[in-house]
Amino acid sequence: MSEPRDASELLKIGYKVALLVFTVGQSLSSETSITPWYILSVLLYLSTNLLFYMLKKESFRLLVAVLSIGIAIAMFQDHPLVILLLPAHLYELASIFVGKQGIASSLLMMIPLLLVPRQLMLLYILIAAVTLIYFSTLKLYDNKLRGQHSELERMRGDLERVHTRLQENNEFLRQAEYTLKLEERNRLSQDIHDNIGHAMTSALIQMEAAKRLIKINSDQASLLLDNAIHISKEGIESIRFDLKKMKPPTEQMGVNRMKLFIDEFSDKYPIRTAFTYEGNMDFISPIHWKIIQDNMKEAFTNMMKYAGATAVSIHVQVLPLLIKATVTDNGQGKGKIVKGLGIIGMEERAATVGGKVIVDGSRGFSVTTLIPYTP
Amino acid sequence: MNMLEIKQLTKKFGEYTAVDNLSLSVQEGEIFGFLGPNGAGKSTTIHMATSLLSATKGEIEIMGRNITKHSRFAKQAIGFVPQDLAIYEDMTAYENVHFFAGLYGLRGAELKRSAIEALEFVGLADRQGSYPKSFSGGMKRRLNIACAIAHRPKLIIMDEPTVGIDPQSRNYILNSVRKLNRRGSTIIYTSHYMEEVEEICSQIAIIDHGKIIAEGTKAELKAIITNQKNISITVRSTERLPMEQLKSIVGVNTVEAAEQTINISSAVEINNLNPIIQLLVASGVEIRGVEAQEPSLETVFLTLTGRTLRDE
Numbered sequence A: 001m002s003e004p005r006d007a008s009e010l011l012k013i014g015y016k017v018a019l020l021v022f023t024v025g026q027s028l029s030s031e032t033s034i035t036p037w038y039i040l041s042v043l044l045y046l047s048t049n050l051l052f053y054m055l056k057k058e059s060f061r062l063l064v065a066v067l068s069i070g071i072a073i074a075m076f077q078d079h080p081l082v083i084l085l086l087p088a089h090l091y092e093l094a095s096i097f098v099g100k101q102g103i104a105s106s107l108l109m110m111i112p113l114l115l116v117p118r119q120l121m122l123l124y125i126l127i128a129a130v131t132l133i134y135f136s137t138l139k140l141y142d143n144k145l146r147g148q149h150s151e152l153e154r155m156r157g158d159l160e161r162v163h164t165r166l167q168e169n170n171e172f173l174r175q176a177e178y179t180l181k182l183e184e185r186n187r188l189s190q191d192i193h194d195n196i197g198h199a200m201t202s203a204l205i206q207m208e209a210a211k212r213l214i215k216i217n218s219d220q221a222s223l224l225l226d227n228a229i230h231i232s233k234e235g236i237e238s239i240r241f242d243l244k245k246m247k248p249p250t251e252q253m254g255v256n257r258m259k260l261f262i263d264e265f266s267d268k269y270p271i272r273t274a275f276t277y278e279g280n281m282d283f284i285s286p287i288h289w290k291i292i293q294d295n296m297k298e299a300f301t302n303m304m305k306y307a308g309a310t311a312v313s314i315h316v317q318v319l320p321l322l323i324k325a326t327v328t329d330n331g332q333g334k335g336k337i338v339k340g341l342g343i344i345g346m347e348e349r350a351a352t353v354g355g356k357v358i359v360d361g362s363r364g365f366s367v368t369t370l371i372p373y374t375p
Numbered sequence B: 001m002n003m004l005e006i007k008q009l010t011k012k013f014g015e016y017t018a019v020d021n022l023s024l025s026v027q028e029g030e031i032f033g034f035l036g037p038n039g040a041g042k043s044t045t046i047h048m049a050t051s052l053l054s055a056t057k058g059e060i061e062i063m064g065r066n067i068t069k070h071s072r073f074a075k076q077a078i079g080f081v082p083q084d085l086a087i088y089e090d091m092t093a094y095e096n097v098h099f100f101a102g103l104y105g106l107r108g109a110e111l112k113r114s115a116i117e118a119l120e121f122v123g124l125a126d127r128q129g130s131y132p133k134s135f136s137g138g139m140k141r142r143l144n145i146a147c148a149i150a151h152r153p154k155l156i157i158m159d160e161p162t163v164g165i166d167p168q169s170r171n172y173i174l175n176s177v178r179k180l181n182r183r184g185s186t187i188i189y190t191s192h193y194m195e196e197v198e199e200i201c202s203q204i205a206i207i208d209h210g211k212i213i214a215e216g217t218k219a220e221l222k223a224i225i226t227n228q229k230n231i232s233i234t235v236r237s238t239e240r241l242p243m244e245q246l247k248s249i250v251g252v253n254t255v256e257a258a259e260q261t262i263n264i265s266s267a268v269e270i271n272n273l274n275p276i277i278q279l280l281v282a283s284g285v286e287i288r289g290v291e292a293q294e295p296s297l298e299t300v301f302l303t304l305t306g307r308t309l310r311d312e
Helices: A004-028 A038-052 A058-076 A080-097 A101-115 A116-211 A218-245 A249-266 A286-308 A343-349 B042-049 B071-077 B093-103 B108-121 B137-149 B166-184 B194-200 B218-225 B243-247 B273-282 B297-305
Strands: A274-277 A311-318 A322-329 A354-361 A366-374 B004-014 B016-027 B029-036 B055-060 B079-080 B153-160 B186-191 B203-208 B211-215 B228-235 B252-257 B260-267 B287-293
Touching: A004 A038, A004 A116, A058 A343, A080 A101, A080 A116, A101 A116, A116 A218, A116 A249, A116 A286, A116 A343, A249 A274, A249 A286, A249 A311, A286 A311, A286 A322, A286 A343, A286 A366, A286 B071, A322 B297, A343 A354, A354 B137, A354 B211, A354 B297, A366 B297, B004 B042, B004 B186, B016 B042, B016 B186, B016 B203, B016 B211, B029 B042, B029 B166, B029 B194, B042 B153, B042 B186, B055 B071, B071 B079, B079 B137, B093 B108, B093 B137, B108 B137, B108 B166, B137 B153, B137 B166, B166 B186, B166 B194, B186 B194, B194 B297, B203 B218, B203 B297, B211 B218, B211 B297, B218 B287, B218 B297, B228 B273, B243 B252, B243 B273, B273 B287
Parallel strands: A274 A311, B029 B186, B029 B203, B079 B153, B153 B186
Antiparallel strands: A311 A322, A322 A366, A354 A366, B004 B016, B004 B055, B203 B211, B228 B260, B228 B287, B252 B260
C-alpha cells in the first residue's frame, strides 16, 4: 500500500533534479572547464540525494544530508552556481531539527548568502524563496493528505466493527432459532408429562381394576370404567388447552433470559434488582432481546464502575410502535455525561436496528434503549 | 423542497457532546416544533443552523445550499429570533428594526417601508418612536421578532420566543407565528412548553441529550406510545349500566365502573363518543359529565424518557 508521503517526496526529488539540471546546464554553457572531478561530484551528489529518500532512520538521513551539502560546498570553489542547490537541503535539515519550518528554515537558508558571490546574490534569494514556498506548500498538502488518510483508516475500522456486529447478530439469530426449537420441545414434553401423562396413568389403573372386577362386581367395574372415561376426556381436553395457550416462545425465552441474568447479577453483588415488563412481549424479536440484554449488561458494568448505587431497576415496555428498555440505578448520577466506549457501544448496537440510546444522569443514572418495530 | 436539512450534526464542547449525530429536515411551509427540556441541545443546534456556532461535524443546508459555502445566501434567507433579547435599549423601536433590516441587506425606501411593516405586524407601530426601556417584557419580545422578520426571510427560526412573558403577549406571539406562516415563511419554533408546540406546530421533533428521539405530526408522536384514549363519564348512578352492550361498541376495549364514574378505554382513531352516550341515555343512565382524554406531548416525552419537560 502506498504511503501518502510518497507523492510529495517524488515532487521534492523532481524539484532538486530540475535545480541540478539548471546548474549543470549553466556550468556547461559557461567557460569554466568540465573536469572529471566535476562529473564525479555531480554523480556523488545525485546518489547521496537518492539515498536520503531511501533511508528511514532520522540519524542516517541527517548524515547523508550533511554529506550532500559537503559535496556541494566542495564543488563551490570551481562552480559557484552549485550554491543554488543548498536552499532545498537546508530546508530539509531544518525540518529534521526543528520540526516546524517557517522562520528557522528561512534563516538557515540565508546563511550561505555570506559565501555567495555578488552577481549570484539575487538569483540565490529568488531560488531560496521559491524553495521555501514550494516545500511549505508540499508540506501543507502532505499534512492534509495524511489527515484524510487517517480519517479513511478510522472509517474503515468503524465499518469493520459494524460489519462484525452484523455478522454476530446473524449468527445469534440462527442460534436463537435453534435454541427456540429445543426449548419449545422441552416445554412440550414437560407439559405432556405433567398433565396428560398423569391422566393416562390414573385412567389406566382404573381400567385395570375394572378388568379384574368385571366378573365379580360388574356394577363397581362399570363405575370404575366411567371414571376412566372421564379422566381420559379431561386428558384430551387438557391437550387441547395446552396447544391453545401455547405462547409464542420468544417471549418466554427473552423474559427468562433477562431474569436469569438479573438473578445471577444480584447473587454476585450487594445490589437490589427489580425487573418489570409491560405490553405485549411477543413483539420483541430475538435480535431485539439480544440488544436489550447486551445494553443492560453494559449498563450494569457502568453502574458498578461509577454509580455507587444500591438498587437498580430494569423495565421493558412494548409501546405501539417502540420497544423501550430502561435500566435505572439510584446512584449519584452525573450532570454532564462524557461518552465513553461503553455508551458508544450501546448506541452502535441499537443503531443496527434503527434504535436510539438515551443516557441520563439527572436522577441516578439511567440508560434507555428505544427500538422501533412494526407490529 | 427541504427548507432546512441537517445531516449528522455533532457539536462537542471539550469532551461533552451537546448535539449528537443529529439529522432532520424541515419542509417548506411547515411550522416545525423543536421540543425538548432545557439543555437538550435545541439552542446549540439552532446556533449552528444560523452560523453563530461552528459544527464539530456534519452538514447544514438551507434550500439545498450548504450554509458555510453560501453564507451570504443563508444569512439573507434566515430570520433569527434569539432566546436572549437582541435589541438596543438606547435606540427607538423603529431605529432597532431599521438597523437590523439594514444588516440583512435592505436599503433606502424599501428599508423604511419594511421596518414600518414589521412593526405593524407585531403591533408596535404606534410605539415606533418609544425606547425599549419603557416596554413590557412581552413588547420587547415582539420588537425582537420585528427585527428578525423585516427582511421577509423564507425561514424564521425562533428560539424560545415566549419565555417569561404574560399570557396575552404569548397569545399575540403565537398568532403572529401563524400569520407569518400563512404569508409564506417556514417557521422553526423551539420551546420547552409543550402546549405551545402542540397548539401551533404541524411537524414536531422531540430532542433529548442532543438526539432526536421521536419525530412526526402530533398524532404520529402520540401513536408511538398509545393507541388508546380514555373516556371518563360521571353519572348519577351506575346501577343500570348496560355493561355488555357498552363493550360491544366498536373501538371500546375495557369498561370499568365505579359508583359514579365509568372509565372507558377505547381505540384512539375511532370516534365512538356518540354511540356510547346514546346507549347510556337510552338505558336511563343520567349523565353528569363527560371527559375524553388523549395523551399529551408531555406524556409522550415522559413515556419515552421517564422525565418531564420542565425543570422540577
